[in-house]
Amino acid sequence: MTIFQTILSVSLISTALAVLVVIADAIFNNYGECILDINNGNTKLTVNGGSTLLNSLAANRIFIPSACGGKATCGLCKVQLATDVGPVLPTEEPYLTDEEMQDGVRLSCQIKVKQDLALSIPEELFNIEQYETRIERITPMTHDIKEFRFVLEEPKVMEFKAGQYVQIDSKPYPGMQEQVSRAYSISSVPSETGAVELIIRLVPNGICTTFMHDHVKEGDTITMRGPFGEFYLREGADELIFIAGGSGLAPVKSMVYDILEKKLDKQMTFFFGAVTKKDLYYVELFQDLEKRYENFRYIPALSDPAPDDNWDGEVGLITDVVAKYVETPNNKQGYLCGSPGMINACINVLTGIGLTDEDIFFDKFT
Ligand SMILES: Cc1cc2nc3c(=O)[nH]c(=O)nc-3n(C[C@H](O)[C@H](O)[C@H](O)COP(=O)(O)OP(=O)(O)OC[C@H]3O[C@@H](n4cnc5c(N)ncnc54)[C@H](O)[C@@H]3O)c2cc1C
Known part of the structure; x- marks a missing residue:
């Protein structure tokens, strides 16, 4: 067999295998349409099975907090499931208490939608929006910290409590194809509803902070979601x-x-x-x-x-x-x-x- 024939056969076998993988994926990951019944029938969504619960909800503009973007490293994307979806995964265990596990609380980024699901979500999460924003100003604060001011273009208003955070999406840049979503606390005052300011520290080799520090400029657009979080002023002490x-x-x-x-x-x-x-x-x-x-x-x-x-x-x-x-x-x-x-x-x-x-x-x- 000539070198040409060998290369041709290897290429044909690789192509056939790739086609088989695509077909198998389509067959085995095709769960059809699934119903997500949220908060005892208050909201019912029909979604295509196969995606994570976190992503299926986000596709329907219900944004569960997730600072790590679905990698099971932040433990924020908890939802309570009434449907049995099998045992808690090792990736979820570090983030769930025994009581939460007994109550059916799971990390929505780790649950694949393969059947109809009944679940509970805190009502306030229905108010979270996805915003298209434009960077109005970038101000270097220290050798590794920059302040970013974003004007909200669509929707134009964000109501938030001082102390809460938003999640911003990075975009691919030279040397980094992965796109991630990361949490950043809002530094501006809630009375200003048409813009938000964030303070971002550069983390060496960090995907999102390298994007924000080295690959964006004033006038660029950024997608963010929010507001999230329980860190805000409480009644009580003076x-x-x-x-x-x-x-x-x-x-x-x-x-x-x-x-x-x-x-x-x-x-x-x-x-x-x-x-x-x-x-x-x-x-x-x-x-x-x-x-x-x-x-x-x-x-x-x-x-x-x-x-x-x-x-x-x-x-x-x-x-x-x-x-x-x-x-x-x-x-x-x-x-x-x-x-x-x-x-x-x-x-x-x-x-x-x-x-x-x-x-x-x-x-x-x-
Ligand atoms: C509620 C909340 C609010 C926050 N608010 C702010 C804020 O206001 N300002 C702010 O600056 N930050 C804030 N953060 C932190 C922020 O969300 C990010 O975690 C941080 O900016 C790093 O993101 P990154 O994508 O740049 O880094 P990542 O890419 O997540 O990397 C983080 C570190 O892990 C290392 N790493 C990445 N991948 C690997 C790997 N495969 N193997 C080994 N090491 C790896 C990187 O080298 C880096 O050192 C907040 C976090 C939370 C949870």
Whole structure:
């Protein structure tokens, strides 16, 4: 057999195999039309089976929170199923408590629609919209943080609570064909409903942050969904302790402005932890608020100031600085935002002072 004949036979066999795979996929993954019965018949959707529950709902504009875009790494896309769809998968287990498993709670990104399903979804998720937006302004804040301002083009209005987040979709770029969806907290104030601002820190080799930092420009369009999340101001305490690091400043900025704008009778202290002065941003903005409002105090702290930082502010881990200023738990709530490590350490400090778990709210940027 000549080399030409060998190449031809290998190509023919490969093509035949590919055709077989496509045919098998069409036969075995064809579950026909399936009915999704949501909240005891309040909403009934007819969908083509074969897709994940998360995607089938999104195709019908019901957007379940999902910070990782369906990879089972964030655990946010929980829904309660009344239909038995088989045992909980190993990918779901880390995110579900025993009680949730008993109640039929599952990760919608891991459930394939293969039959009619009855499920429950919190009513507020029906208000989540998908927005087409245009980047109006990009402002570098530090060496690895940028602020983005998006004008909402369709729909034109987003109602949200200070502290909530949106999910934005990246697009393929040179060297990255994968398109992902990631969560970013809104840093602008809810009274401005026609635009949202986000603060995005570049994660080395991160798909979405590399897209946003290196591959978008002012005027580009971006798709986002929202608002999502349970991290927002609660009734109760009059003294609020905000603690953030890095881009965790975003929801705190929104909450502080919201409280000041609404003239709520709250005493606020904002602890912001950074390593050196080059990691600080919005310093003048918060110092200015401190001058103008008696009920707002801003305490930035550097854990390892550089010699030429000429830093005369607080030095040390943010946990130590918080412990120095916050002495009693009376009438206080803590709102924490940033990396899981920072949040866990701050929860320990606040509970050590005497705040209960019910007094502490947080968003971990996983
Ligand atoms: C509720 C919420 C709110 C948030 N708000 C903000 C915010 O306001 N601002 C902000 O900056 N961030 C925020 N985040 C974090 C944000 O959603 C993203 O997780 C973050 O920006 C990283 O996304 P990415 O796509 O760039 O990184 P990813 O591509 O997800 O990568 C993250 C890391 O994992 C590594 N990695 C990726 N793939 C692999 C692999 N296959 N093997 C090994 N390592 C890998 C990457 O190198 C990188 O270090 C928030 C998160 C949550 C859950």
